[in-house]
Amino acid sequence: MKIMVKAYFSTNKARIFTALVLTGILSVTSGLTLIKDATAASANFSLETSSDVSKDNIKSNRLPRPVANAVLQDLAQREGISTRELKITNYNQHTWSNGCLELPQPDEACTEALVSGWRVVVSNGKQNWIYHTNNNGRLLRLASTNNPSDKLPTSVKNAVLQTASRRLQQPISQLRIVESQQQTWRNGCLELASADEFCTQALVPGWRVVVGGREKTLVYHTNQTGLVVRLNEKANQNALTPVKIPASELPPPLDRDVVFRQISSGGFAGRTYETVLLKNGQLIRVRIGDENDSERSVRRVSVQQVRKFLRSLERYKFTQYRNLSYPAPSGAADYITYTLTSQKNTVQYNDISQNNLPSNLQVVVKAWNQITASAQ
Template sequence: MKFMLKNHFNSNQWRIFTALILTGLLSVASSLTLVKDATGASVNLSLERSNEVLKDNVKTNRLPRPVVNAVLRDLASRQGIFSSQLQIIDYNQQTWRNGCLELPQPDEICTQALVPGWRIVVSNGKQNWIYHTNNNGRSLRLASANTPSENLPGKLPTSVKNSVLRAASRRLQKPISQLTIIQAQQQTWRDSCLELANADEFCTQALVQGWRVIVDAVDQTLVYHTNQTGSALRLNQNANQNTLAPVKIPVSELPPPLDRDIVFRQISSGGITGRTYETVLLKDGLLIRVRIGDANDSERSVRRVSVQQVQQFVRSLERSQFSKFQNLSYPAPSGSADYITYTLTSQQGTVQYNDISQNNLPKNLQTAVKAWNQIVASAK
């Protein structure tokens, strides 16, 4: 073909012919680019719709899974730890007053538009971090870092603290000495009923500055809404009626029992990566973590806690009555995706839950989970 072209075309004709060929190639490349862009747009649209479907499947005021993933990934990256060592201990919906989620950087210009989103408190058992996010977690900012857990209620006025503790004491029929305020967060309520109106109750539509306070009573928590001084307060019944109904784990799905030298074991599986990890705590304080299916054992880590910490952990399991949850599973809500399932095994039995429903577990089980997370976080 090349020989024939040289004999039948002069140089000018050859240039014209070459130009036509190049034009055709560019046209084809352009078409491919358009197809690629269209495909990318289709994928992005599918992801967005997937997130929307996920949110629709979640109960009102339940933290969407994409937001959970975004926050835990960001903090794990900042701290250089595994996201499994973190847990969300509190969250609530917010409407931020600007595009910076009310956390502008120096000299940053923020769009003055209302942004629906979330305020989230993350803990590793020793410290807490507060995040502001938008509705889907694509925009997030760290509000405060390395905040000691015990200092979270530090700014709570004494009058509010006393009022809430007295109310909780009366409701639970427990002395105030057995109650602890574990979270205190400033709020602006949208009506005089502190957004907790009773049926047929008339509420003045006026902004009320106040607090959202969580009281821990070992076996349960109470959430209160108050005004600035505590002279007006209401119990958030919905926040206190969110425990899950467990199902029995089939015997065929139970993991093998522990060797006598092992105190506790956690198996985590699922999530975005779909990987499975096993972490075991030995009586001598060794904490060993491996990835199941890792042929080269490249992700093995061996750390240690003191024997005293192991003994304290065992006592925590006993106080929380961990054995009463033997062979029970607390499943994820229907339609949930990309969640991590945790299977915890002691010498007394096994319990299973997932990171989506963690905040809705029975209080005693949450206490046991918290004690385990503290052990993992403290290992060196």
């Protein structure tokens, strides 16, 4: 979904300017932009909370919309929060070894039939929740609240980091555990058998660990102690090749009082939202094309949080991705395009491919999501 500069300036600019006068933040006016008018029916959940959800469930490797709805609604009800605060950050197809989706309750009898379904990770920017579901989302179970490496045994963590360090030719100090989850593998090959390899059929308790490096993310399967570590090659064959954003499609530069901006566009509802962070900690979000400005929100984070976020841009070298776009796969539809702009550069990506971004860029995206989630 391309962003055209000429669409930034429309008759709505005067309305936005007036609204900013009323809030006492005139300096933001030149930073507020318009990609395109978007008027469509609202979806069942926030367009900024959905991950890659197939509208017609045509592609088997994309998360079906009913599954996404079911997971988001279940978690929102459990935690007493709005689905607008939640975002599906990762998912993959999985065949569970029993009718309890490998999450039996105490003394529960589980059918031994294999169940095709999904493993879905949901985040509010502060913590993650992991769900197991069947194919249509009518059966789902909350696996855990996951904070990377909190419960990961030290022996497993060290083994994975050492293996990843050799693979990526990077020192361990430059690697991080992005995600970890306990798993019970269906065979002695940890479900990663090579050609003609014989695998014992015994269940093997272990871990699925995601490691982030400078430019790549690796997925490993391990046993319970880390003595056996295998790279999931298939999961790592999704590296993205960026393309340069044409100068004519770059958004306008930021006003001097604005330190960061996110523009999100697309999704099922086809709406465009703009969020800007000011030096003083104000976080302003508007929907472009909202004639009554009814969806405007003005929240705040501390100046210390702003400074910390700016340091993260420097630390993780946000400028190395200058004016790059990480496009969606060919044929993809209903995805959300995010355009991030600092005082020095612009980066564009989409929710379908977010987890395949360079690891440093993923850290920046996470830091930005934490800013927006913590604003009051």
